[in-house]
Amino acid sequence: MKFDTVVLGGGMVGVSVAVHLQKRGLSVALVDRKAPGNETSFGNAGLIQREGVYPYAFPRDAATLLRYARNRSLDVRYHASAMPKLLPFLYRYWHYSRADRHAAIARSYSTLIEHCISEHRALIGASGAQALLRTGGWLKVFRSARKQDAARRDAERWNAEYGVAFDALDAAQLRRDEPALSHALLGALRYTDADSVSDPNALVIAYARHFEALGGRIFIGDAATLEPQWSVDTEAGRIDAHAAVIALGPWSDVATARLGYRLPLAVKRGYHMHYTAQDGARLNQPVLDTEIGYMITPMARGIRLTTGAELAACDAPATPVQLAAIEPIARATFPLGARLDERPWLGRRPCTPDMMPVIGPAQRHKDLWFAFGHAHHGLTLGPVTGRLLAEMMVGATPIVDPFPFRADRF
Template sequence: MSADAIVLGAGIIGVSTALQLARRGKSVVLVDRREPGLETSYGNAGLIQREGVVPYGFPQQFGMILRYALNNRIDAHYHWRAIPRVTSFLAKYWWHSNLSRHQMIARAYAPLIEHSISTHNELIEAAGAEDLIQKDGWTEVFRTSAKHDGEMKEAERLAGEYGVKYQDLTPADIAAQEPHLSRDFVGGLKWLDPWSVKDPLALTRAYVALFEKLGGRILKGDAKSLSQTSTGWRIVAGDGTVEAKDVVVALGPWSDTVTKPLGYDFLVGVKRGYHMHYATQGNAKLNGWTMDAERGYFLAPMNQGIRLTTGAEFAMRDAPKTPVQLERAEKVAQSIFPLAERLDQEPWMGARPCTPDMMPVIGKAPRHKGLWFAFGHAHHGLTLGPITGQVIAEAITGEKTLIDISAYRPERFGI
């Protein structure tokens, strides 16, 4: 079987890349070991975060680092055994999170975020997936005035520098917006630009259906079987092999299974995360996506139920589940919203691929013709799927890219 391009990885980044190539008339084969959208793309909070111009940094204050070291929080947890293996990543992550460097990174990151809604909207309309989208932002609620005031100051800065829109919520505003939420909160911050996705897996599948309608093919295969040929690339998939001139590695936290054998050793860490769906008591309803800011968990009204998501777990990618953050979050969440029984048989867990400078790897491999990278999107994979796919597709087809992607080039790792 032959094609113009092979895309490895059927998460939202890979699916979006394959779709953007197909929209440009290319024959594309999308390859994964599983059905599309079942890994990290399935388990996120379901936000297209237009406001997320500042990537999540590593704490700089010694007191905060010490509190995280106690390992009893909801927003972060770590495996002791993993620390020696992730020390190099964490050290560089901390270094890049310094205030001045972090602000420089945000300025380089912002163009991706700025096109997140518009590029999603094109695909949503083409895929007929409008019923999966809610367009009224999301809300952070605060337990203390100090937290509220600090976050409002940052929101004002982001509005001035990046044009994001927000609303300062009083306790009365919160009560009107979420009447079934407890009165524990002194105020809130509503980000007005982002869109919410009621079922991230269904959105990925809608993009897949559009991809197939445009002639794209999906095959199960092992990305580790990738090999270079005299004219391009070959992979074992389906009942045979597929050859193509170009191949895109969009395997998220598993990208190293392909990049390392080819001589590209990226320093990529993994932040694992958990979720669980819940029923509600009586007629209780959660109207919008809500974050308990000081505690570090999210409540999202998904089609499957109220999804409770945790923060980051620093562990080896393939280590067994340890959903202690979920158990901690559940107890707190039940005190502010009438969650009822769990709806899933067991907690879901996914792994976010994170670079130490908090920006994804997007661009052409420096030493192999026809090899392209699209991974490392950390917390913003869903947000950045379509824009990443578009700029990769434009680069492959020789078009001028919608934005300058030089800041995300693989060479910044010194490979």
């Protein structure tokens, strides 16, 4: 079986790359060990974050660092056994998070973010997935005036710098919008230009079906069998391709290391659980309880409760202590009913120390391309990443300057 390109990775990023390459006249094989959308892209909060121009930074104030070091925080936990390996990465993450460096990163990162809504809506329209789309933004809710005022100042700065639109809601406005939420909340910010989806897995599947309708083919296979120049084993047999794209999310560093690359990639793990809503309660939009560190989102399956970050080895056993800790708080915030999942879902966000994805050609192999490291914004940036990489691969003018996302910046 011969193709122009083999794309390794069936998450939002890999599927989006495959769609855009196929649209541009290449014959594309999409290969993963599972059907599309069943790893990291399965379990996020479903946000397409137009406001996310500043990627999530590492805290630099001593009080927050001390709180996290105690390993009892609700929003961040860590496995002590993983720290010796993670500390060099975390130091570099801390380094890039200094205010001036973070602002410089935002100037590059925002070029991708500004296209996230338009590129998603184009693929949603082409794939017939409009029923999954929820427009109108999402809410960040507050329990203290101090946090609310600080978040509003940030939002005003993002609006001035990058046109991030928002509404500020007082307690009365929040109760009108979300009457089922706790009256202990003082108010909210709504990021009005953002979208969300009711089933991220279903969205990836819709994009994958669109890819097949364009003539692309999907295979179950093992990325570890990738060999230059370029072939990979699948259940249907060996695939040969002129070019290869590694878009394996949190496992991308395993594939690149086999080819001699040492790219700094770590994972932030997270958990989710679905619940019924008690007594006919309704949640109209995604809600982030920012001071506690969890999110509740109306999904097709029920109300999805997602945790903050867990720092651990990628494939370490699940330890959903954060979910157990925040569930009582979430129940007091919104009337969650019975659990709907047999066990908490565990996902892994692939992160680079400078908070920006790796998008572009490999340095030492001809016709090898990278698309990974999107951290919290894999769903948000999948389609624009797919378009950018496809344009680079076919020699078209890229939608944004790809230079900040090059692999050799490390």
